[in-house]
Amino acid sequence: QVHLVESGGGLVQAGGSLSVSCAASGRTFSSRAMGWFRQAPGKEREFVAAISRSGGSTSYADSVKGRFTISRDNAKNTVYLQMNSLKPEDTAVYYCAARSAPNWGVREYEYDYWGQGTQVTVSS
Numbered sequence: 846q847v848h849l850v851e852s853g854g855g856l857v858q859a860g861g862s863l864s865v866s867c868a869a870s871g872r873t874f875s876s877r878a879m880g881w882f883r884q885a886p887g888k889e890r891e892f893v894a895a896i897s898r899s900g901g902s903t904s905y906a907d908s909v910k911g912r913f914t915i916s917r918d919n920a921k922n923t924v925y926l927q928m929n930s931l932k933p934e935d936t937a938v939y940y941c942a943a944r945s946a947p948n949w950g951v952r953e954y955e956y957d958y959w960g961q962g963t964q965v966t967v968s969s
Contacts, residue, residue: 846958847871847873847957849867849868849870849942849960850868850960850961851867851963852866852963853963855965856966856967858967859931859932859969861967862927862929863928863965864925864927865925865928865939865963866923866926867923867925867960869923871922874919877946878897878947878949879895879917879943879944880892880941880942880949880955881942882940883935883939883940885936890953891906892906892951892952892953893913894906894909894913894914895915895951896915898919898947898948900916909928912929912930914926928965931965933969935965937964937965938962938964938965939962939963941960942956942957942958943958943959944957945957
């Protein structure tokens with residue numbers, strides 16, 4: 846069992862930066878690929894970014910490529926999402942997810958454990 850807890854969300858102006866973190870419980874973090882998804886009001890949850898278990902491979906949605914960076918620290922059982930040049934359309938609840946596989950995926954069904962989410966609001 847893996848318990849995920851996101852933190853670091855908040856309110857930021859357009860063009861600003863924000864970093865969110867996800868702390869994982871258990872001893873299997875380093876064997877799992879991790880992902881970030883988001884859900885805006887009235888919309889379906891969508892893929893944002895993912896990282897392999899070693900951190901050597903990453904994937905990003907086109908909408909965030911070049912602005913967001915996913916990283917992980919296996920010694921701290923934590924995955925991060927650094928968000929720069931934020932836009933109002935980035936406003937959403939951001940969820941981290943853990944996969945029972947070493948390589949990242951971009952579909953929700955590929956992930957087995959989910960956090961409760963953290964709100965990110967970007968004002969114009």
